[in-house]
Amino acid sequence: MPAFNESESVRSVVAEVLAKLPGVRVLVVDDGSADATADEARAGGAIVARLPFNLGVGGAMRTGFRYALEYGYENVVQVDADGQHDPAGVPLLLERLTSADIVLGARFAGEGDYRVRGPRQWAMKVLSAVLTRMARTRLTDTTSGFRASGPRAVKLFAANYPAEYLGDTIESLVIAIRSGCVIEQVPVAMRPRAGGRPSHNPLKAAAYLGRACMALVFALTRPRVPLDPREVGA
């Protein structure tokens, strides 16, 4: 669970995850927060890794994947610390990991009432279209921060998780697809955030469109990263 200045919500989100999902461990990666995020997360019952300064979601996630690899956890589920992901959806994601390496919790696939408009929506449509073709499976919400990764993906991401803007969502998917990971999506409902503020500035949304397309183009033109040779074809 990557968290950056989420002290308002992180404690209750962690507590909810632990209550709804017996047997899981929650690792909160505090991405250089200036507030009491780390203490709040610990109070909620999470293991907390603190980054010395803000690296972005990509850095926080790679830290999480490395932790998983080091301590022998097989599956990693990324959940936002602002409470917009319902932990009740986690078992659905994990279930699909038997056949896929990465399972996305998609916000537009019929469940819930999450809507976006304008340039941000166009960006998401373009991204979905391209990634759907690459993954050879329908992906409607490629920027979802609610996703589960199986053992192969964990290994891949522990070594190659981009830190650039949007790298944590789009580029990581491109890396995974090109390395031969199987990706699926499961519809999930989104809730309003428990804390923090949503960003709905049209200018920012337009910038988002541009940067998303750039991120995609660069991701597509980068050399591919092979999976562990022993695992290819497994």
Next chain:
Amino acid sequence: MTLTVYIFSVAAALVTLIVVIDLLRRRRLRERHAIWWLVAGIMALLVSLVPQVLIWAAAVVGVEVPLNLVFFVSLAVLFLVCIQHSVELTALEAKTRALAERLALLELELRDDTSSDEAGPTSVP
């Protein structure tokens, strides 16, 4: 060309070279970063000492006004140095990131060890 201009250009090139070499000598600048500045300084010195070299070089590459060749080469050198710096900055950022991530995990490990192992790391389903 007047003598003053000649002296001025030679002095400018010499000062540049001396500054770069002195920085290198005192280890304030690593060779890999100094290489372009050294090249530029030596070229400037050469051209200011023997201006005929510039005129000859301009004729060889077909630049009509020799001074334009000076501008072109200076810009090219600055451009290359800038790109080199951007590349190195990116590499440094990647290393800093890796260090930060490593540090976060080590700190976590340390904390776990000191705060009496209530629950050791186990595998989740």
